[in-house]
Amino acid sequence: QVQLVESGGGLVQAGGSLRLSCAASARTFSDYTMAWFRQAPGKEREFVAAITGRGRNTNYAVAVKGRFTISRDNAKNTMYLQMNSLNSEDTATYYCAARAYYYSNYERPESYNSWGQGTQVTVSS
Numbered sequence: 804q805v806q807l808v809e810s811g812g813g814l815v816q817a818g819g820s821l822r823l824s825c826a827a828s829a830r831t832f833s834d835y836t837m838a839w840f841r842q843a844p845g846k847e848r849e850f851v852a853a854i855t856g857r858g859r860n861t862n863y864a865v866a867v868k869g870r871f872t873i874s875r876d877n878a879k880n881t882m883y884l885q886m887n888s889l890n891s892e893d894t895a896t897y898y899c900a901a902r903a904y905y906y907s908n909y910e911r912p913e914s915y916n917s918w919g920q921g922t923q924v925t926v927s928s
Contacts, residue, residue, distance in 0.1 A: 812922030
């Protein structure tokens with residue numbers, strides 16, 4: 804498993820931007836598919852975005868496509884989520900997740916075996 808630590812959450816006004824970071828302790832970070840999920844109070848954890856080990860492929864949830872961008876810097880063992888045009892529906896705790904090698908079923912939380920502790924994003928209207 805990989806140790807993951809998120810940062811960058813906070814309070815932002817609607818229409819604003821935030822960038823989340825996820826630092827990983829992996830020996831070979833590029834071996835890991837990485838993803839962002841989020842969970843709002845009273846709701847299930849939902850997929851936000853995923854990226855392959857070398858960053859060549861990315862996928863997004865419909866709700867965030869065109870507003871959020873997932874990226875990674877394998878030299879820094881860090882993944883990012885740039886969030887633009889935020890709205891109140893984006894308010895949630897955001898989690899980063901990792902799994903070794905495979906990209907199939909990237910949108911399912913059960914596909915990942917390493918999780919961060921989460922970072923809170925609150926969008927005020």
